[in-house]
Amino acid sequence: MAPVFSPDIIARVKDETDIVEVVRQHVSLKPAGAVYKGLCPFHAEKTPSFIVTPARQRYHCFGCATGGDVISFIMETEGVTFPEAVEILARPLDIDLSAWLKDDESEGERRAYHRANEAATTLWREAFWEDDLGRKGRSYLLDRGFTEKVMREFDVGWASGGSGWLESGLAKAGVDRELAIGADLLRHSDRGGSPFAYFRNRIIFPIKSISRQVTGFGGRVVDQGEPKYLNSADSPFFSKGKLLYGFDASRMSIAREKTAILVEGYLDLLALAQVGITNVVATCGTAFTPDQARLIKRGARNVTLLFDGDKAGLKAAVRSADIALKAGIEPKIVRLPQGKDPADVVIGDGVEAMHQVLREGVGYVPFLKKLAEASGGDREVNERALRQALGTVAGIEDPLRREYVLQEAAEVFGLTTDLLREEVRKEAAGRPAPRSAAGSAARSVGNGKKNSTGPQGSVKPAGNSSGPDGKAPTRRRTGPVVRRQLTQVNTASIETDLLSHILMDDSGEAARIFLAERDDLQLARPEAANLAAELVVWQEQGAGSSPRDFVIDRWNTAGDGIYRGFVSQLISKEDHPVSTDFTRVVQDCLGRLQANFKRQKMAAGHYSVRSSAEDSKSDESPTTES
Numbered sequence: 233m234a235p236v237f238s239p240d241i242i243a244r245v246k247d248e249t250d251i252v253e254v255v256r257q258h259v260s261l262k263p264a265g266a267v268y269k270g271l272c273p274f275h276a277e278k279t280p281s282f283i284v285t286p287a288r289q290r291y292h293c294f295g296c297a298t299g300g301d302v303i304s305f306i307m308e309t310e311g312v313t314f315p316e317a318v319e320i321l322a323r324p325l326d327i328d329l330s331a332w333l334k335d336d337e338s339e340g341e342r343r344a345y346h347r348a349n350e351a352a353t354t355l356w357r358e359a360f361w362e363d364d365l366g367r368k369g370r371s372y373l374l375d376r377g378f379t380e381k382v383m384r385e386f387d388v389g390w391a392s393g394g395s396g397w398l399e400s401g402l403a404k405a406g407v408d409r410e411l412a413i414g415a416d417l418l419r420h421s422d423r424g425g426s427p428f429a430y431f432r433n434r435i436i437f438p439i440k441s442i443s444r445q446v447t448g449f450g451g452r453v454v455d456q457g458e459p460k461y462l463n464s465a466d467s468p469f470f471s472k473g474k475l476l477y478g479f480d481a482s483r484m485s486i487a488r489e490k491t492a493i494l495v496e497g498y499l500d501l502l503a504l505a506q507v508g509i510t511n512v513v514a515t516c517g518t519a520f521t522p523d524q525a526r527l528i529k530r531g532a533r534n535v536t537l538l539f540d541g542d543k544a545g546l547k548a549a550v551r552s553a554d555i556a557l558k559a560g561i562e563p564k565i566v567r568l569p570q571g572k573d574p575a576d577v578v579i580g581d582g583v584e585a586m587h588q589v590l591r592e593g594v595g596y597v598p599f600l601k602k603l604a605e606a607s608g609g610d611r612e613v614n615e616r617a618l619r620q621a622l623g624t625v626a627g628i629e630d631p632l633r634r635e636y637v638l639q640e641a642a643e644v645f646g647l648t649t650d651l652l653r654e655e656v657r658k659e660a661a662g663r664p665a666p667r668s669a670a671g672s673a674a675r676s677v678g679n680g681k682k683n684s685t686g687p688q689g690s691v692k693p694a695g696n697s698s699g700p701d702g703k704a705p706t707r708r709r710t711g712p713v714v715r716r717q718l719t720q721v722n723t724a725s726i727e728t729d730l731l732s733h734i735l736m737d738d739s740g741e742a743a744r745i746f747l748a749e750r751d752d753l754q755l756a757r758p759e760a761a762n763l764a765a766e767l768v769v770w771q772e773q774g775a776g777s778s779p780r781d782f783v784i785d786r787w788n789t790a791g792d793g794i795y796r797g798f799v800s801q802l803i804s805k806e807d808h809p810v811s812t813d814f815t816r817v818v819q820d821c822l823g824r825l826q827a828n829f830k831r832q833k834m835a836a837g838h839y840s841v842r843s844s845a846e847d848s849k850s851d852e853s854p855t856t857e858s
């Protein structure tokens with residue numbers, strides 16, 4: 233909830249701010265009579281047509297017709313909202329905004345939370361540079377080629393091992409145990425006793441909000457510890473999916489260059505920053521979200537996706553490009569050499585090599601085509617790639633952009649625009665694209681409108697077992713209550729589909745959706761239930777790595793031979809073309825399994841009086857055990 237400032241507060245902020253001083257932070261201004269002139273920060277020009285008029289407290293560019301007051305200048309150059317710009321300007325003026333900010337009743341809590349995080353940042357930063365204490369983390373980064381300057385710039389820290397060390401350090405800074413626990417710096421131990429430090433023996437990357445307050449942390453181990461990355465848990469004041477690491481520092485250069493570079497890791501961002509590539513943001517260990525796309529869109533219309541050169545990186549890039557396009561940003565995908573991450577390229581091969589790589593970025597549709605060609609390029613592979621592109625097109629809201637991308641797809645895949653438009657229309661109407669004659673026949677059983685595949689409805693290009701139902705006809709018709717198409721469901725195949733998509737989603741989001749719904753679910757095969765239990769362990773241990781890495785790490789100890797065979801079958805689905813909508817597929821599968829579960833219970837005649845929650849508890853579901 234953004235605060236709404238009164239007109240007099242806004243007038244004060246404007247009156248007391250010297251617009252020339254503010255603009256000067258971005259533009260070199262020369263006095264010319266009663267005005268100041270400079271090169272416009274909003275368009276590229278060689279002769280100055282940008283003018284600041286102190287008497288009017290306004291700026292104007294004759295080259296691109298941009299103009300406004302000091303607040304709009306801050307909004308434009310820093311990519312912030314109106315209230316954020318007011319806050320940024322009010323701070324150095326000591327204008328008290330607390331009366332406005334306090335409207336939000338959690339404001340006091342929020343401040344305390346930030347205070348705790350700032351105290352921890354200071355402690356960890358000091359520890360990082362302390363001779364003995366921070367040596368491990370410091371020499372790890374120095375050895376990898378990171379400069380001292382960039383580490384200081386980003387407030388890199390070292391969380392030492394002892395929980396007592398953190399607690400007493402925080403106490404000295406006025407942060408008591410309760411507040412430290414509230415800010416997720418300390419956690420209660422299961423076994424009682426003193427709380428433990430959430431981050432231990434890790435390099436710390438403070439994650440800041442747009443107004444530069446520390447809202448959370450990422451921590452990386454330097455040796456073989458697990459998980460490799462650990463993030464602060466989401467809270468009312470910290471939401472990984474809505475923040476971008478480094479955005480506080482990079483938003484100005486993003487606004488200036490109208491392009492953002494999106495990377496996956498903290499260290500990738502640092503590596504780029506230290507060679508002067510500053511329009512970079514990183515996701516905080518989760519998949520790129522529409523909210524994050526909207527953040528970027530405040531300042532830029534383009535995003536370059538610079539992910540690791542392995543299969544997971546490729547998938548993440550394709551998925552992110554889909555989200556960017558739907559949010560109205562033009563994505564370019566950069567492909568790094570196999571096995572390299574952005575930091576390897578910058579530090580190992582030099583900044584020129586990185587610029588070269590960035591220049592080679594490819595648009596979404598051509599990239600899908602290239603991928604299809606790389607995996608054989610036969611008709612089927614091409615068709616899947618095209619369907620994926622059309623699935624994205626169907627989700628683009630802006631009709632003009634949708635048409636452009638559609639035309640691009642027609643051109644790249646050598647089909648007519650009309651044909652593709654018709655396909656997109658069907659996608660948008662929520663009908664799954666026909667896969668085969670048998671498939672469409674089965675679908676026509678419904679009344680022609682949406683059938684019962686839940687929220688899915690659009691492309692699922694991996695094209696494995698999402699639609700194996702439709703074998704036997706309706707078993708029972710019980711009027712309006714069971715209006716859904718009741719068919720004999722091949723649960724084993726849905727389970728396979730469900731779990732393979734969970735393992736493919738490195739963000740862990742698909743796993744979390746699954747785990748949140750598990751009470752209402754029964755998995756038929758023991759090996760599937762076994763894997764589900766592993767996912768619970770994954771979550772309980774902090775969900776630091778991707779579910780797949782976690783499962784692979786525990787491969788040998790987690791189950792029997794059948795389990796191992798099952799998991800390896802799921803993971804080898806990796807070789808199938810990229811399916812990006814993991815969470816949607818998972819929701820779809822869950823919906824079908826849950827419906828089936830209920831149906832079975834109804835058939836068994838004990839789905840009547842008791843509540844469903846009670847019911848599922850008393851059932852023999854193997855998953856609720858763990």
Ligand SMILES: [Zn+2]
Nearest residue numbers: 272275293296
């Ligand atoms: Zn201009």
